[in-house]
Amino acid sequence: MRILAISGSARLNSTNTAMLRAIRAIAPSDIEVSIFDGVGRLPVFSPDLEGESLPAAVRDFIDAIAKSDGVIIASPEYVRSIPGGLKNAIDWLVSGDEIVHKPIALLHASHRGDDMLAGLRTVLATISDRFAVDIFLRLPVMKLEPADVFRTVETAENCSKVQAYLQAFSAYCMAGSESV
Numbered sequence: 001m002r003i004l005a006i007s008g009s010a011r012l013n014s015t016n017t018a019m020l021r022a023i024r025a026i027a028p029s030d031i032e033v034s035i036f037d038g039v040g041r042l043p044v045f046s047p048d049l050e051g052e053s054l055p056a057a058v059r060d061f062i063d064a065i066a067k068s069d070g071v072i073i074a075s076p077e078y079v080r081s082i083p084g085g086l087k088n089a090i091d092w093l094v095s096g097d098e099i100v101h102k103p104i105a106l107l108h109a110s111h112r113g114d115d116m117l118a119g120l121r122t123v124l125a126t127i128s129d130r131f132a133v134d135i136f137l138r139l140p141v142m143k144l145e146p147a148d149v150f151r152t153v154e155t156a157e158n159c160s161k162v163q164a165y166l167q168a169f170s171a172y173c174m175a176g177s178e179s180v
Helices: 015-026 056-067 084-091 114-127 146-153 156-179
Strands: 002-007 032-036 070-074 104-108 131-138
Touching: 002 015, 002 056, 002 156, 015 032, 015 070, 015 104, 015 146, 015 156, 032 056, 070 156, 084 114, 104 114, 104 156, 114 131, 131 156, 146 156
Parallel strands: 002 032, 002 070, 070 104, 104 131
Antiparallel strands: none
């Protein structure tokens, strides 16, 4: 099972990226988690750049999604909304079909952010018919340094939650591939 984990943060020392790295480190051996932490490096979406003019960074992003069995998104909340970089990354996907039937689930690093999550759920349910509304995990790592995020995720309680989350999402991904 190949999962692409997208960090919605453009910060170098992002809590969300650190959380995704910690999850990759404790993922079950049958689940490969790769991380895309480049939303801040994607050019601003423009339909004029699609097709043969597609920037290489965008092509690499779209290819990573196409090669995955499912996508997990972890994102901060900025001004009660989806960060601009993540929304821009999603905008690059709407003209293609790589995301349309791709299983997607959310992971969240904060006890708050429900307004952003509501907006993101609306967007994801619009772009993919396989958005897994009920597969969701919230970990208490907001405002921690990356090393502390790793230690928090590795605790027995959180490790168990992460394992269950990844197994549930993996099963969801496989269930959909059998009907395609």
